[in-house]
Amino acid sequence: MADSRLLFLNENSRTFAGFNRPASPFVIVGLPMDTTSSFRPGSRFAPSVIRDTAQYIEFYSIRSGVDMGEIGFNDVGDVVLHPSNNEENVRRISEVVSYFAEKGKVVVGIGGEHTVTIGTTRGIRPDCLVSVDAHLDLRDDYMGYKYDHACVMRRISEYGVKIIEIGTRAVSREEIEYANEKGISYFTPKQVRLLGVREVAQKIITALKECNKVYITYDMDGIDPSYAPGVATPEPEGLDPTTVLDIMSLIIDKRVIGFDVVEVSPPFDPSGVTSVLAAKIILETASMVWKARQQS
Amino acid sequence: MADSRLLFLNENSRTFAGFNRPASPFVIVGLPMDTTSSFRPGSRFAPSVIRDTAQYIEFYSIRSGVDMGEIGFNDVGDVVLHPSNNEENVRRISEVVSYFAEKGKVVVGIGGEHTVTIGTTRGIRPDCLVSVDAHLDLRDDYMGYKYDHACVMRRISEYGVKIIEIGTRAVSREEIEYANEKGISYFTPKQVRLLGVREVAQKIITALKECNKVYITYDMDGIDPSYAPGVATPEPEGLDPTTVLDIMSLIIDKRVIGFDVVEVSPPFDPSGVTSVLAAKIILETASMVWKARQQS
Amino acid sequence: MADSRLLFLNENSRTFAGFNRPASPFVIVGLPMDTTSSFRPGSRFAPSVIRDTAQYIEFYSIRSGVDMGEIGFNDVGDVVLHPSNNEENVRRISEVVSYFAEKGKVVVGIGGEHTVTIGTTRGIRPDCLVSVDAHLDLRDDYMGYKYDHACVMRRISEYGVKIIEIGTRAVSREEIEYANEKGISYFTPKQVRLLGVREVAQKIITALKECNKVYITYDMDGIDPSYAPGVATPEPEGLDPTTVLDIMSLIIDKRVIGFDVVEVSPPFDPSGVTSVLAAKIILETASMVWKARQQS
Amino acid sequence: MADSRLLFLNENSRTFAGFNRPASPFVIVGLPMDTTSSFRPGSRFAPSVIRDTAQYIEFYSIRSGVDMGEIGFNDVGDVVLHPSNNEENVRRISEVVSYFAEKGKVVVGIGGEHTVTIGTTRGIRPDCLVSVDAHLDLRDDYMGYKYDHACVMRRISEYGVKIIEIGTRAVSREEIEYANEKGISYFTPKQVRLLGVREVAQKIITALKECNKVYITYDMDGIDPSYAPGVATPEPEGLDPTTVLDIMSLIIDKRVIGFDVVEVSPPFDPSGVTSVLAAKIILETASMVWKARQQS
Amino acid sequence: MADSRLLFLNENSRTFAGFNRPASPFVIVGLPMDTTSSFRPGSRFAPSVIRDTAQYIEFYSIRSGVDMGEIGFNDVGDVVLHPSNNEENVRRISEVVSYFAEKGKVVVGIGGEHTVTIGTTRGIRPDCLVSVDAHLDLRDDYMGYKYDHACVMRRISEYGVKIIEIGTRAVSREEIEYANEKGISYFTPKQVRLLGVREVAQKIITALKECNKVYITYDMDGIDPSYAPGVATPEPEGLDPTTVLDIMSLIIDKRVIGFDVVEVSPPFDPSGVTSVLAAKIILETASMVWKARQQS
Amino acid sequence: MADSRLLFLNENSRTFAGFNRPASPFVIVGLPMDTTSSFRPGSRFAPSVIRDTAQYIEFYSIRSGVDMGEIGFNDVGDVVLHPSNNEENVRRISEVVSYFAEKGKVVVGIGGEHTVTIGTTRGIRPDCLVSVDAHLDLRDDYMGYKYDHACVMRRISEYGVKIIEIGTRAVSREEIEYANEKGISYFTPKQVRLLGVREVAQKIITALKECNKVYITYDMDGIDPSYAPGVATPEPEGLDPTTVLDIMSLIIDKRVIGFDVVEVSPPFDPSGVTSVLAAKIILETASMVWKARQQS
């Protein structure tokens, strides 16, 4: 891999569930950055812990009928990050990811804080993004800083990506106003409960109609803390994993060109179930993407 | 604050979410007492931990449309407690709380074990009380002792307060008989599921019709342990937080003159989600009370 | 107790909830074996922790109206296990358990890994078994080894016991094929949600029609990790405890001659709620068995 | 055991290292009281944890050449304590302990907070006491309360017991003045280092010359926190265990009629080494007492 | 406090041991920055945890005979830090600290990572610095970054401060060469053991002869991990606390105008003893400085 | 690597401190076996945790003046172990290790329980062995089982290896008698303190005079629990790491052909310092062996 963009790729890490299949369409990239986590740091450890945890999960998905053990993953390692320059880190992530995107791979990012998604989307260049998140992440800046986990969707929105958010429940008035103004749609857990999985999925499918390349980002705090306690900013009254995955199984099609799982904080996950769930979400989402590609 | 009742108020503590607004209608009082916790002590640490945790939660409530960040709280500190004389402690709590109640403030107690509610209600003098709790707390005494967390509702009932309990599921036969005899109504989680939020709320509204001053107490073990693992006596098959808060949003009106959140035990909450939920319940309940007062 | 089968019974352990009633129909046996736990060992500590935890739970069951405090348990201690010979351990468990089964006792096993159930069923000789489990445990061998927790139901199936599984969601294709071939029925959480408690119970009752002796095994990973984080192999998207117990309350009758609770791993249960739930499941199940026996 | 003093003895606990030898001269009594622990509660769990831990330690003492496995212990259970009345608890402990003292047994108390030693000494009635402790525990009262862990030696001193303290380093001026006034000698870790084991022992032997019955109390915070992190009030710059035990091996003779180990707080001992050390100190001290009795 | 330099001072934090004495010569400043901690983040929580812990320690110092309870501290709060711009943070710390230094106060910084010392020294402007540290911190840059905890002493050295290091044992060849070249003297734990406390102190006193203003920095990893496990980068074979404090008691005189304690990481200090030791070091050092000022 | 002995080598693991230098004379092999750990299992996780931890330690050794960063390690992965057949596991370890020993490599084993040393020594065939251990491990069998961590030295002694033990303090009388009978010398911590590092080293050098191939095994419980709390069976009154390494630096010469570090149990090492120390011991020992080889 002589491309200069790979200079910041440290291949020397344990691989996701022990997989090492260069031919797999799924490229795993670790993004161990947690500089701006104001409350509970530690998401830098998540890529390593989620990779280990994944090896104890069954690879066969009942939901999609796909055995990911047959397809496997190509885990290319972690992006080497600067200790405190986030703008530089976003750039590095973007560079590394663009290399694999250009090769036609489905990039699977494992964060790290949500800020990494500014980098992955800049590298992959989707035109639409579906975000599972308790927060809108639409602040213009956070304490004067623009590359913060609270500003992720604002930054991505600014370079023209259409955004749809699910699980929204911890917001400021300013974010709601910005979302309304820019046509960013969001679904609170209450709305998801009232509408049901099918109707929510239908609304998202409609919103994605015009899109050519779709990216999915799972901020694990979108899930309820009972299922995902080990996140940087747990927020009560969230979604359950089955609802999230059932919605995804209805909206994922061959246009999905990448996804990530972010904000898991292993030091606050002493029972380990948040990492297990993150690994499961990666396996299930990959199996859906695979199935969608086979069917098309 | 020269009133002699404030002698036992230690103002030297961190404030709830960093708020320090003397003019706020909401007065936060820490009640760090856990003397009688027979199983898992540590609720003495809850006032401090919940105050810290609260600063990472959004202050805007989607449920009530109120931004508590604009209203704020007046955190007056902790009641200084005797190391082992609970009757004395109940007296101290009662004294401190009565001072703020007389000033027309909505008192928000952060326990500590449930026994503190004997003190807050004695200081505030509500005529009705709604309790979220896995237990009835209607024992006459516990191992010969009358000021125990298992006897709280019995003591409060004895000085004429009407009691309604939600989330009941761990009871003795004697407590059920006492409840029936005294007309104390309770709703098991099973009943809540069968009746639904609206019908439960309607029944409580009817029961509260005659009341002039209503107090709400959240024993966090009323919530299911999946959402609130860090409590002194976790009890399976409980309520989920959304159900509890949705019921409250229907029953809260301007008669609510105080509430508390008790029984969080931080040493048994390694992921911190129980404290996050406790902080959230305080914010949501305060926003409902505020909204109710504005509308009247 | 001079029977030679009791040579491997170490009576020197704390008793379940402090009970010590030789006359009780319920015999508690600790099975502290966790040799084959590939992911998260520690279930060897579960018998001790669950026994302690049980003393803080109310003994009265609202579900069945039975007060287990009046009936009690006869906790006979732990089976002394060989440090690494699992086949020998299965034999020891079988011996000890057969002694009490012959005396007409309802044996209540507290694991330990699921492999102990090969021993308890060999000792008790049921003709039918209901298993709550995320996994089918139908592998022929695991890394060449036949007495592994991943092979439990395969071994039991091989000596002619009819098996019904609930909560199934982490499976391999081979296990599904084996289940179909041998007529082993299983219910995924999705199916349980779609059919509802009553219809699932009805299907199981039909399947059990021909049975004379029924054994129930609760692999705690059948329950969702939000309720039972502290298990050896947590698997997302599981059942909630109320659903499991409600199904059990419909299918349990006087033919139930034993049950066990396995796979709790206290080192991965820092909030302790998994042990609380295990103790609760034992109390509720025993109360249902008692009620069924009274009614017949 | 029909003596009315044993009413408050709960025999239903796990035994120390699994020992159950009624004929042993050593009687283990659990004293799970931690009501007044102002900083880090949890010593109530210590009797149970130390008993379990003890079974993994070799019973043979290289120091004294005695195999405690041959002598064993008679673990009679825990004293049942009132949830918040410490004066009553001190009375109960005193009653239970006096029963065994009268039978000529060497009482080995496992605390619990240091306050339990007021009870054990009241029951055993030594005329001299050697205390290993970071603190002097000579306060007259603590926040108005006289039965507090900070007042233990003051109370014991008041009914005429001669007191010698080792490990002293966290003191108030008032305590030093009281000690000087009453002739209570103490050795700081610095003095122990300067004098050496032999000279310290010699000074204590001289001080004990007039004594008929000697009691030893190990407040585990006397040991340095590097060896004993899991205590209620860790205090840097303490003694190492070998120094403490070497001093004891020189001063223990047949006049020792009881000893205790207190202030271990298992929730703050996640690595478990404090409980291991407490168990070791019990075994070593018992072996020294046994040896002294054999030699006399 | 209208000085513009105090804009970044957040006064809303709990105070050190509950002290609030504006007149005290000792000003406590919290510096919760841990951006560059490559291994084990979490020192951002240390100011808060150490402040709380301090209230359970005796204020009387046997070593210096001073009762810090009579002198007290003026805890002015935390410096508000930028989430990821370290150079800006160093500037903010420098500004805040310079305000109090100009008022003649002894500044006591509680870190945070060691990088904060670049800021405190820039604000206080000592001409000499004594550092307790396992590392030399003399790297020119770390991964291209100059404001890293591995470069602290290099930066401070660059603006002309004379540096003496104690506890050195984890070094690179380049750092040793730089130290030799620049005349930065250091003492390994082995050298300290060989020379003894007095001789080491004498050498430092000689080296400090020419100094007018002396600053002391305690990187807690200078202490052995047995005493201070909860640090960002534990390094075996360190100094014990008594040796460090005994050296300090010999070298501290009235020229000491500030000191700090850094690199405590509470998430890796589950037993809490590292925070206890940090609080103790602050109390002991302050008592020595006080005594030195009284004597002069 | 086509040799059939490598069939059981799983190369897919993270490497020690990130090193991957096939040409290095040091071959790291992970031995994640903890089947017979009776007290505190979890050493199976140690190879992985120690490898990760090692990357945060300086590679330059002040003690030997060697920079291991220049020499590096060849981490070949973990031996794949049978879940419960220890005899088979000992065979597998022996096979894998013999391959590298024959190639002239210095084998560095990372356990796992001490039983792995039966395998490594069988593969490497030293004629002498130096063991740091709290225990003699000279039992003939443990509960009828011969391949247990309590029998390691007995097994190795049986095939003619000369054994010297350091740190001995938890023994049975039978083991002492066996040691005396077979001429196995051992040094208790007390003896090490009395004799001093030099004299102990001299005695060992004399004992090793006749040896051609020397193996060193560090059972981490040989070190005092204050330095190494996270071990399977912590035993008070142990050696400090500097004493152990200073002795080793005197006795290591070019005859050392392998060493291992065993019995670290990460689940009982919440502060991580035991893993840090294990990594340090590997680095220091390797640097001594390297230096010895250079000098010869």
Ligand SMILES: [Mn+2]
């Ligand atoms: Mn986000």
Ligand SMILES: [Mn+2]
């Ligand atoms: Mn979020």
Ligand SMILES: [Mn+2]
């Ligand atoms: Mn209650």
Ligand SMILES: [Mn+2]
């Ligand atoms: Mn309750």
Ligand SMILES: [Mn+2]
């Ligand atoms: Mn199973």
Ligand SMILES: [Mn+2]
């Ligand atoms: Mn299972």
Ligand SMILES: [Mn+2]
């Ligand atoms: Mn004491």
Ligand SMILES: [Mn+2]
């Ligand atoms: Mn003490």
Ligand SMILES: [Mn+2]
């Ligand atoms: Mn440093």
Ligand SMILES: [Mn+2]
């Ligand atoms: Mn350092």
Ligand SMILES: [Mn+2]
């Ligand atoms: Mn060993």
Ligand SMILES: [Mn+2]
């Ligand atoms: Mn050992």
